[in-house]
Amino acid sequence: MSVAALALVAPLASAALTDPSDPAPAPTDRITDTSRLPSGWQKSGDRIVTYDGDATGLHVLVADAADAYRWHTAATLSEPGVDTDQWIGQTCVTGSGDRAVVVYAPRQAVNDQQGFQQGAFAAVVDLADGRVTKLPELVSLAYFNPGCGDGEQAVLTRPQGDDTELLTVDTARAKLVRQQTVAGQLTSAVPFGNEIAAARGDAVVSVDAKGDTSTLAKTGGTPFRLVPDAHRGLAYQVPDGKQVQVRRVTSAGSDQLLGSGALGSLAVHGNGGRVFVTGRDAEDAVKHSALPKSWRTLDVPASAEVSTTGSLALTSVGNGTEAAGGRKTASGLAQPVGIDAVLPGSDSSVGFKVVPKAAAQGAEQSPALSDGVHTDSVHMKSTADDDPATSTTDPDRACAVTRNDPKLQSLQPSTAQAEWATDLAVQGKLDVRRRSGWNGSELPSYTPQGLFPSTPLKGGGRVPAQVMLGVLSQESNLLQASSRAAAGESSNFIQGGYYGNAGSVHTVNWAAADCGYGIAQVTSGMAKADTTYTAEQQQALTVDYAANIAAGLQILQDKWNQLYDRGLLVNGGDPKYLENWWLALWAYNSGLNLPSSTDASAPWGLGWFNNPANGLYPADRTMFLSSGYDDARTPNLWTYPERVLGWAAYSQQKTDPATGAAVRAFTVGEWPSGAPAAEPAHDTFCKPTANDCDITKPRKVAGSSQPEGPCQRDDFKCWWHQPVSWTDCTATCGTEVLKYAAGDPEPKVAAPHPAACTSTLPANALIVDDVPNTVKFRVGSTNPCAGKRNWTSRGTLTFTFGSAQQNGATVYPSKIDFHQLGAGFGGHFWLTHTRVPSYTDSVVTGTWTPDRKVVGSAEVMVHLPDHEANTPSATYRIDLGDGTVVEKTISQDTGGKNAWVSLGSYDFAGTPSVSLASATGDGTGDASIAWDALAFVPVRGK
Template structure:
């Protein structure tokens, strides 16, 4: 152990600031690099690599010191999964600094125990050119995955089951881009750390070495470990958190095991100390380092006031937070709100980073699967896919199953009335054009006998499950769209990579705002067809059905004699166990395969080391917590959303109400990490320092508060009898039909009145068809089937869209739309105009192919011609009609639009809306001009 040497670089004398280009500043570069970083920054090799997710995928960013730490988007990872909401993940950099390994998944996977434990994707990324090597392994979405060390060997882990009674440790050779070994261990092995002479990790609270498939216990650090890293010299650094004693703040302890002895180096605030890796096989303690009494030369100390997410390779820059800002529709660039700290000067900088997006690069080549779908087509109505029947009962892209996206005020209204059993608003027959009978939400789904759910508990569940969305995430409040369905095609929960085949057998079928799953498969008899349609299409009916499930979980917990505090359901905190069961189930005594365990499973126990021991209450300190929700158990997240109301992504101002807090601090009273450990589940967090383990299923009673202590109750905004509020639509509804003498209007629906917005129909002046695949009917066209969407935007409230793809992707993703007007006879001039929606279309080079259809041999008028149109209407702010020019057309005339565009990256929306063929009069308008 060497003498303590302060490793934080000392400030240098300021000198004139080196110029930084404006474009570099817009990417988050430090405006004063000389003062912040020191005079040698321009020649530095230091770099910071970080990840952040949004709706397009998990973005990997790199910021290099020689560029004043300007950010660039290295690549975007999304496994080819469309329509899954936001993404989350973690990334680490290998010892050479040349490669990164990312573990990532849709944020919604954190709500599904099966997917959270073994559903996340893994990819190796070259930091010099952004090349991505996807791996077929699916692993746990956990804060300690992936783990890089001093070399190119990287570890990831996954439990073999939800209750984590065995663990697989997977070794990756990042340089070769492949898995080299998989070792299965008994017990929950966390915080795996690679090293040359053997790997390390934590099992039941103890530090163990893994060598040749065998575990050897080395030390008992005490408390709950949450970070393990190995230096190039083979020393192992560990951070632990000791449970706070009454009136004493919890502390984090830094430990080192050097192969001979275990030494405590000092302590810091439990939530203020992090362990990160640096270049050269060094480690760094970051944050509250004042209490670190000594440290070896290969353990650097970096001071910071707040929690650190990432450190640069040399430790010159710390990333404190990074969360997606609103994405600009016009330029399709990625924006992040970022806070960084320069360690030399201690200066912090807050700014919005603007970067150019990168095409998703982690989709593997397709291969045959057992459920391949044939070519689908839309004949003015629905996508047909007859080869195999989907497992989920209510199909996507069915025009009779469109869903109106609610706004936050409507959701709060429905919840406030539903918890009182008064959600009895009348839904008339054919509501939302579904063709069903009349009903009331709680007429279909009445509350069962049991406790009344506090409104903020149900609102929190909806916030966590779906961000309060009933329709697809493509639909803004006020839009129609497809039903929101969890894992409709089934490939997410399979062992395959991405969407390379459809596996309906593994579909999840969670529908709508509260993700109702039970009874939503086509062969289930739990609900009638009308009830299933209501669950999928009507947010109020879905809330009524979801509320029933929550009440049932409270009842099941009570039936096992499990309780918290005084068990009074009026108090929000007393629903902690019910929402635990809502997510991962309530297990009765004698359940097969449970080995005598019963009650509430280990997965959601706050003591589970899958969640970092140094975490603060969800959302209490930083709303950026929502970008990595898998760091908290599900009931902790629900309590967080009850305390800190959700906002809709499109309208940050709209939030539901906070509860009536019982404390002056306006916070909920939350249980400790070890609240659900004790004799009831053979859990001993302190005595022998073994910690809770995978067998600690909770089935006892405990208390951390009472009515005499501060507990919180619901706050209602809407009284019984309140009328359903109008939707706060983001985009105005436009139902004005096209009007021109003799015009043939070919809408994308045969019956334009079939839209949930209430727009009247119009006579169909021809035929519209979408065909998928290249060529149409090719067996690979199931790719396009997955990425075609209907949206309640555009002409008379309906359009179709997908994403533009490069020629090389056409066999998998091509979609071609064809408008054929009913020109009965004769050859004459027509003006062709196309409708462009106010949103949902961003392609700037949509190439419309006009085929005159005259049918006369060698007639020059019969030559095909094109008109390239900028569909990006974000800068226009309204629906509009655009001319495709004046053309001589015959009885076989048609216009086609393909999503096949050279150089397209799969991120830009291209839409098919209405088209009008108008007998030519007056002056012709040229291609691309407003009509």
């Protein structure tokens, strides 16, 4: 894979969030006009559960009819130390409505095949008291996971070698009660009586307690969305060409067609034995005379989320910034979520606005990450710069450029800067001069496309800007730096799998490191042992978003040329049309399997994982983002090329800092008849004579970890390697729209957290900064502190890092959640999150030591940054220089201000030191703790 797959999804936000001119009443967290509710609502047991994710976690939101559908946060699920700007996932509700089963993961997992199939966490959430029980196994992110039945059991699935593992959950006890391994892969698994029902090829099957399978119904396609009803029946859907059927099969094997409609126009939902068929034409499409009593049709959009009794249907859910670096709000809370809903049968619509709240137990580490980790105590201090026990960097890393080097911070671009660099790069004019020392680095002067020249496309033409913007959206959500950094601020580069830890804050596996860097997630040439790029190129694409975009563009151009050489053209091959980049995008994400040099008959081409015909993706999905911003919550429903083209057509959404409204992040392309008209059908890359793929013959391969589907090969190497045409691009395809012309200046951005450049302490204060005096503070090419710095650091801040023994080596998991930010005093500070002391492999300890003795009384002052420091339990250990140690505990929350805070006055008798450790008694991984400057201020008269 040439570029690390690292991203997600999103178009227009819920109307409840984005249309301030709407004359309807302002949305609240409940229905205030209760006259709109059906009679008897006060005693109704109806409940609706939904979810949305941002940087703080995946929020499970609940509302009850008896409380006028007042929303509250049942739980917020995340994992400590996982560096992501968005949590994604899915839920199902048990038959009682009392519990939800949740699958959740960082958004990065969606683009990687292993992460997709085995990289999601699972938990049971008690919807009454918010109790969270995380389950000890990692599972799949496939759209059908988890699956709830009509009782209190649920099924989770994941590929396991050549088999599928079915994990049955007793939600009342919040534990796994059965783990079964079944040959091949089953999809859409749900509890069904005492067995499990699932789709397998062209059949609905049941799996008994021994793992034996039997066929309930043969179908004309791969069934999906299985829902048990209250009468020993099972609702399901099955594609039929461009139509979709709604069917019901009983445990006795009776199979009945209940209705049909256009693919995507109908859907089945259910809870507690109730089945709801949704769709604007559902009442006409389904035979009501044949419906069991537990079935109902609802005249709501097919994709709507339905409450437990069908009294409320959600038509849109989102915070407006999914997949766009959903940072915490200024108040430290999660992003507000807008919810649009309808009351079925009344033509009454309502809008809600909910501010999710974090639940501490939802942030506790999953036991799925705990096995096999043996920790040591914190290492003693060493003076060696290359000792990983004490160096903030990673001397033992596998990737080329280290994290946490103050001289190599990445500047976070604004969306305008990202679009400007992209527009100029595709025109071959990204020649802005970066002067020596740009962004505080030690780089010599360069230009982005001087280091990474544009590669001419074979056949002529160039990359459309929106294709590249779609790639950047998908790879990194338009972020060059960590999501902790706002536009105009610097921090570590955003990275995919730098530690090879698969989401665990306790695991470092350098052998599995995925060295994806920056906004384009450039991986090729970025391993420590790789010599593709010079050290200067590697550092430039790390610190500079424009250089990173230039490097990413080169990779995409190379993919086009690689395919062009083999005749793999789309719709005639004119590169000005966005859809014609479909195969190049496929290759950009998962690579091209090259022809064998010895066996001309061996399969070759683009892999099966990103083929739209793959059964991992729902058969009735529409174009990504075409039906609304809700698609941003569930990117796992689409292949990589589908997501990129969706971004190109609808754009990411970002929050306008001036208005707080969600706005398009960049200019979208132009389509004569709308972007969906140019989308290929899901079976476009599935042809019996081209790649042994036949959409009309769903096939089960015994012993395979792949889902049953149209691939007719036992090894699933139905690799696409032919030119393809599905539309007349002159009539339907998208073309680029440039916002910036060659020569346009780089847009400016003001950092929201300016550095505290000047000391306000007395002139005789002995200041010890968190970095050496040689570290330069720059924001791009400017020095905001020029002429303002009236102090010099007189000492050092050193660290010790918690370690663990893994795979026969000493590694330092404590660095996974260790970060730097270009703000605070002097323009730099360090941070991590607090953990309980028993997590010794996660503990970071920083010690400030002045370069001289302090004799007599002095006040100890610590500088706290205006953000990313909020622990109430920062305990400083003050060594008075004679062996006497005193402790002082303070809150690091300054209310959003850069501030000097006193730790008290003490009588010193030698060279003092002050230490601060991230281990706290209340540490749960969600409170941040920071190390900035510290000072000793002599007290007069003593």
